[in-house]
Amino acid sequence: MYDLSNVVDVDAMSSVAPGSSLLVTGAAMTGKDALLTDLLADGVASSNGAVAVTTGGRAEDLVADIEDRTGGLDSAAICGIDCRADSNREELELDGGAYVHRVASPSDMTGIGIGITNCFERLHDAGLDSGRLGLTNLSTMVTYTDRQTVFKFCHVLSSRLDSAGFLGVFTIDSSAHDKQTLQVLKQAFDGLVELRENDGTREARVRGLQPEPSPWVEL
């Protein structure tokens, strides 16, 4: 079981089954990426591997953010997959031992899949058989492809995470899509983490993991 209650302090997050995938939704500027980074860093601190997939920002930046939060504890446990549109396909090892795999575009599903496979292999070789994969963000992928492709990609990836016993965390900008697109994409996930900002405080609520939604809690 994955205990995520250090990051989101609700009962539903205290034991999340291996193989579960969570969708983090919220409008722009509600701190979706910060939450994803916290969840990955919290994993590294509990001896989980981390796979960070970025479609907009640099994977190195996300890797560095995770390292900052863990104090450089175990950089070999951190892998990044950079799928911004302007990158060339390559693999590189960063100072400190983290690994980054680049994919040509957020629409290159096969390339992203191969990157994920390489990261899993690396973590496995490092003796890490549990881990967390975070992907930011699905909105970019929808822009580069369409919601059907993204839905299926998420479903197949969730299946792979399930057989690996990993945890998946995906973010989506709820203000960038119509209600129907969000409703469709939500179906590919086991649980939802909704974020909002309320009078300057960030709050989260978890749905889907338990019969009733959790209360809103401050982050």
Added chain:
Amino acid sequence: MSDAQPPVVLIVEDEPDVADTYRLWLADDYDVRVAENGDEGLEELNSDVDVVLLDRMMPGLSGDEVLAHIRDEELDCRVAMVTAVEPDFDILEMGFDAYLSKPIKSDQLEDTVTNLLERSEYDSLLQEYYSLVEKQATLEATKSRAELAESEEYEKLTSRIGDLRGELSETLGGIEDDEDFIATIRGLSNQDEN
């Protein structure tokens, strides 16, 4: 896979003895067709074919060229590449769905064909699942909660989605390893380009 017709397997192989061995192994369960080279393979390819066993090294049109043709034409079949050399990991991207290194054993060949057919089933289940989820989302976006509660269509849809979710989980066994994972993802992108 409820068709009464057995699935069609096309063997493209220039060594007659080898082709015949494969044919004998598969003949009980499948409608097996044999092509002796790449050109003949292309002639035999049509929408009936479910799985192609493609020899990579052949005189004339090579296995790689036949594969490129299958993908360009977006033919809805699964391809197992058969070769004498162990592939590099990167060639996963070439577009085949399975890779078999010679010499092949009979159970290995049977398992591969079974897995490829299961994966096709997974893809079509996923396609159906997606289209129902999309319908459900449309209803939820346009109808009130009270209207949904009264709608028989919505109830049926919701229950079918639940069943399909279960069926999809059951066919998951087919994509447990990395090669299957990549091939499934690529299969989805191929479909979506149609």
